[in-house]
Amino acid sequence: MKRALALVVLAIILPSLAAAEVVDFVRDVRPIFEKHCYSCHGESKQKSGLRLDIKSEAFKGGDGYGELVVPGDVDDSPLIELVSSDDEDSRMPPGDHPLSPAEIATLTRWVEQNAVWPDGVDLAVLEDRLDHWSFKPLAKAIVPDVKNKAWPRSDVDRFVLARLESEGLIPAPPADPRIWLRRVTLDLTGLPPTPEDVDAFLQAVGDDDTAYEAVVDRLLQSPRYGERWAQHWLDVVRYADTHGFEVNTERPNAWPYRDYVIDAFNNDTPYDQFIREQIVGDALDQNAATGFLITASVLLPGQIGKDEPSKRLARQDSIDEIVVNITQTFLGLSVGCARCHDHKFDPISLHDYYAMQAFVAGVEYADRELDPAEAKSRRSESAKLKQQLTDLDHQLARFTPLAGSAAERPAINARLNTDRFAPVRTKRVRFTIHATNKLEPCIDELEIFDTAGNNLALDNRGATVTSSGNKTQKNRHELRFLNDGRYGNSRSWMSNQTGKGWVEIELAEAAEIERVAWGRDREGKFADRLATEYTIEVADENGAWTTVADASDRAPFDAGKSKPAAFSTEGLAADEAAQATKLHHRRTELEKRIASLAEIPLAFAGKFRTPDAIHLLRRGDPEQPEDLVPPAVLASFGSVSLPVDSPEQQRRAVLADWITDPANPLTARVMVNRIWQGHFGMGIVETASDFGRMGTKPTHPELLDWMARQFIDSGWSVKQMHRTIVLSATYRQSTQFDEDAFATDADGRLLWRFPTRRLDAETIRDSMLMTGGRLDFKMGGRGFNLFNQRGGLSGFTPVESFSGDGLRRMIYAHKVRRERDAVFGAFDCPDGGQSTARRIESTTPIQALNLFNSRFTLEQSEAFAMRVKSESNADDLEPQIRRVYQIALNREPAAEEVSDAIPVVRDYGLQSLCRALFNSNEFLFLP
Template identity: 75%
Template sequence: MKKAFAFALLASLLVARVDGATIDFVRDVRPIFQKHCYSCHGEAKQKSDLRLDIKSEAFKGGAGYGPIVVPGNVEESPLLELVTTDDEDSRMPPEGVGLSAAEIDTLTKWVEQNAVWPDGVDLAELEDRLDHWSFKPVTQPLPPAVSDETWTRNAIDSFVLAKLQREGLTPSPPADAVTWLRRVTLDLTGLPPTPEQVTAFLQHSNAADNDNAYEAVVDRLLQSPRYGERWAQHWLDVVRYADTHGFEVNTERPNAWPYRDYVIEAFNNDIPYDRFIREQIVGDAVGADAATGFLITASVLLPGQIGRDAPSIRLARQDALDEIVVNITQTFLGLSVGCARCHDHKFDPISQHDYYAMQAFVSGVEYADRELKPHDSEARAIEALELKKELADVHQQLALFTPLAGVGIERPPINARMNSDRFAAQKSKRVRFTIHATNKLEPCIDELEVFDTGGRNVALASLGTKVTSSGNTTVANRHELRLINDGNYGNSQSWMSNETGKGWVVLEFDETHEIERVAWGRDREGKFADRLAIDYTIEVADLEGQWTKVADASDRAEFVPNKNTPVPFSYDGLSDDEARRAKTLLNRQHELEKQLAKITEIPKAFAGNFRKPDAIHLLNRGDPEQPEERVQPAVLSSFDDLSLPADANEQQRRIALADWIASPSHPLTARVMVNRIWQSHFGMGIVETASDFGRMGTPPSHPELLDWLTQQFTQSGWSIKQMHRMIVLSATYRQSTQANPAAASKDADVRWLWRYPSRRVDAETIRDSMLMTAGRLDLTMGGRGFDLFNQRGGLSGFTPVESFSGEGLKRMIYAHKVRRERDAVFGAFDCPDGGQSTARRIESTTPIQALNLFNSVFTLEQSAAFAGRVQTEIAEDVDQQIRRVYQIALNRDPQADEVSEAQSVVHEHGLATLCRALYNSNEFLFLP
């Protein structure tokens, strides 16, 4: 009815109009757009992605419909329907007086006359979104000439000094040697130097070759395992690492930690950054299985949290894929590609089609655990085989100490792994094993062995023994009759009857043997316990061919279904010598079983499962219920034309994506990482918005320096450690933090680096430094995270752990990180909760920080331990104890007035109170 009314109105206007009048766009149409439309659909704002001040954009239309105008077709042109509808919620413009009848008549006639919009008459030009510094190739600037080359130590300083001189500023004096040592040690390792390291450095730096002393310190710190622990934290902040899934049911990810350990190891090994990228996107193809944990570090809804209806499932899948795309693009490229999920990016040259084409690269990735392939898997397999052979030999020797069958002594119950039946020695060429009942389904035997009095297995097919059986279930290479005496154990090398609960096997040797024992098992590897023979008879044929029963299940202890507890070895009937030999064998058996379990254990990591990729469609307004055309994997079209066919396999897609991102010719990848490294040394990057190098990000403070560093980075083989070395040995980094009011009035944020920008150390460094100075820090690396709370996941009820011991004294990076729950003490120090990517920790100052750090159980315990450590080193002399506390905590001797004040504190309140005060001092908490 609404549409009919609108077109009736148009028809009446057409009748009243003077036929033959020609509508001129500039004279007649544009003034209408300017008056009614440009405020919402012009240069400053484009509601619903519609822009009407530029021809090319206007004819594309907006979100939710196609072209706004169909030339020559009034009824199919949304523009006319929107300005004439009687639906107040849809009519345009939405507020104020609508278009007059004359204006509607003009627009209608313009559409009828094919909506002529001449070229070259637009008042605005469409901005070239690729005309942006970070989207252009990396330049190759030369270090600039400066008037004071005596200050510079490397090319970094030339760029910084040139900028300062242009702004009328000068650098600050250099920091003293100990200040630099404390700064660089905290910076590179997240721990303070020891008093012994300070002494050694001062002795070396006072020598003539003091530059070598500085270089030696940096080399030592970069080789320390503590370096990887410190710098991995920066990376984990960006990728949103946590040990829980997030959302309402914040359940644990028990196997997330291998990715954290991978990142630490990667930084310690200085894995080239381009390889670091490839490993995190396609580590399953390059021998770094745990690295792909990067793809799925973000929050995700678990199946039980998703509605069972198809729309809910589709929406959850879209959200999961979105997190992967966002993680990849903001981490490696510094782009907010996720903004194009519902519409073309408002600012950057990224279309909605680009977004879904990027999604197609990872549409086969599932948030899940995956079994890892150890790098030494072949060596493990060889070692496991040797252990199994030795273990089988031990079992056979132990079987010699089991009671004879049928002599009135109860024998151990039947088990799935291995059973031994001893009997009086008999000469024979044939043995028959008959099964009368099983615990489930058809009987299965992995190996049937017959031993002579010399301990040799004469049943082996390799010795010429032939096998016959009742019905046989033949599954190629798994349950064939030939496998029952091939010398191999395990379900995959077994015989299976084709009759439920029964069957028989006859072994016929190539010659007569004197035999005394039969050994058999369902599955020596212990993986399966069904199809186990629980009632059986063993018969031996004499030389005339008569069968005699030598053993059966009647004298065995009761078989208890589903009982996995091993039956203790029985020493009944053994002599003292036999008991000693049996005990030795049992000890060896237990040792071998532990070794075998460890070497055959298959570790898991929350690193993604990979399957056939989903078909990805462009979604209208990002709605999974409004799919449009299917898209194939393709990189951002404004940067490259790389694409893959729609049938490309899953791993091939991720390989192509990783290669494109890690290319040295990519304008963003190396720039973004160099900026992250610079930021972590100076508190702010050359580009302040470290994860947004797009048009809404901040411009670089030193663009030539950024590009020069980027060139050095790629040319050095993408070495992150080389970048550290260059930065921390520069005169720029070695400046003091000395205040300069005149310089601060020009550059309050120290963006031009006229001094070293001091800042508070992060939460992890505070906690780790307290433990280290207290002498309690556990430097054990890796493994499952220690608990910060009384539970490792869930809806609520996270009670903080207040007192730590054991693994709780490891570095804070090894804590079990619960998403959306901050550490009770150090969470107040701007420690991110893993909910969102943290490109840069914003430093806050709150009363809670002081209260936590002064009154918490953690602080009290470390203060007491610190005091105890010093009192152990220095027994009676309070002045020396005070001096030692300052040396350990602040890397300097106390001044005379500090000693005087500290004496009264120690005498009245104890040494622990002094330690507690120093933990709360700015000198302990800030980079010098």
């Protein structure tokens, strides 16, 4: 009604205004925007992505529609529709103060007059979103001069010290060598040093750094290093062994990616190569590495709605996860925020987002063969061996008891059945089925053998087939498959009658036959539709039918058996038994070899196909596609693009090249910051996966750029960056508290002391196992169970007592998404649902209860006590107590600690002391 009234008013006043002067934007239009619009669509706030105080932004429009104004076209300009609508829910501005008819008339005339908005009249200046420290090229950082010349051990220290001196702070004294050794060993390997490691280091340490360097080199060469640092990476990329969402089914072949990451860190794979392998490893003989692309949760085809819109939305979600994984992991950017609209803060447009999607639009969440060439070779060899196996079966069939003889013949099974009878001359054989174990009968191949062992039923020998009728599907269950010489359900005949049917084979010419062989599915995949009652007949020269075999003398049918009966020589003459036994041995060896060839290694590492056509989606809605978008990198950071029809693998290769280009300002910065965070608990940039404008500023920007350049110049060596950091005086500091420094820098971000922190969940569990002498150092392979099931909707009962593989390092546990380990999940262990750039460090009662009362702790305490008793070779309690401290805390106990422990150990056992130390801060925190 209001819109109608407004239009009436306009109809009255517009003619009189037509002759008026031209609408001036500054005089007539901007005051309307200032009065009614800027509070929601101005500098401080841009609801629905619309900003009206800057020309370039205003004409782009908001999130829900295209251009706000179409110059000269009132009907197609959303601005006029919005301000004049009679729908109060959509009219702008909202509330009880709409624009007056005169104001609407002014805006309408402005649009009619081509919406002239002169340049240079905006009251605000659009902020340059590229004017941000992380988007600029790496600075050529100059190592600063410092007052304290004696303290720095490296250029890292000079950058840190310069910042401390500018704040009037001094670094803490160096840590005791024993404490440094425990710190760096836990830090680099996730395990404590042994007492022998401590003794050797303390004997070797001197005034120079040689002993320290030797320790670091040894730790970096340890396979334990890769296991430790791979965990940091897996946190970021959301690795888990289930799919997530409500279904949360198992990914049985996800673990090869986890093993790849461990190997990559152990081998010090150059970081730029590490990136390329994870994006385009299928071109670099690193198929498992591409598991990175699909580590996130996903709904697979059978888990989504069957309607096309649901499928399109699910596909969009799956591609989005890949884009998010790539950009936040390698670039530290929240590109996923631009899925529905231009990024609110960073220079990333809606078009940029879909151009990034186009790079990975051919990636599917699925298993792939780890080595396609090897898999092809295995299948080829397997096919040859299966033919040999078939030949052996036919030879062994000569020793099958005759049908109708006194000997009971084997039970019917789904794979292979042989009916042997006295030689008979015929040209036609009919196989009639009277009953099945389920549904319509099915036969994958019917074979007829002469006395020389030749299969005369083959179509390539001129044999023809007829039947009572068949249930035909396209290229499946056709009558022609009955004698084509190929086995398996997909090459079988199926009757069109439940429980019965017949097939007849007419040979090219009459011959003397003695055996018929048949199976339901000789590949062993299906055991239903199996003939359980049947008759085999042959026709004489006059066409009269005679039964030569049937199911009456077979052992009773057993639905639980689908394999041939056990080999037996019962009833055979000595020479026949010897021949049969020899053939059977050969058959057994062939079966073993075929079984081993069938185990083709797979990895949940993505399959690649022709890319989807990627369109820009209005509001991110797959049902509102707009322009086709070709692959292109983020426009603000480069100009790399590809034609819309570019091959799938080329797309990913180009993307990887752009990310790893040393000129990219983000890649090296993000990674060295992650490494720094791993050593100090927090990165130079606190928001490790967000280097955008909403992320935190670096505490030491010059140091970050210096390290990034060193990283690139070293050949992208992660181990070299570790070495640089852990051998620094900054890392060697003690945790000594300083009240004045705390008043200036309470969070310790300036590193005036070493920032102690609690060990993560995996390190606590692994250290307890190692301390008790039970840790299994077996590497790689399928994960061990933390729960009674490996996936599903619910019902995850925790495993409480571990043995065998359950004593391996926790990184090798089967990780169920959204389910935390019963004991160590309380220690802020991520559940794989979201990327965890940095683990939080909470303190809760459940942590103490789990670590003190859990069955795991009790068992490891008992194992620790038994180990110490076996090593002490004495009944005296004091040596045992000392040994417990040496192993658990890497130090000798104080005299009062020994005196306090003796009555506890005497009254409650050594395991009580072990249990107490497992719960001590000294065991649980990085010193």
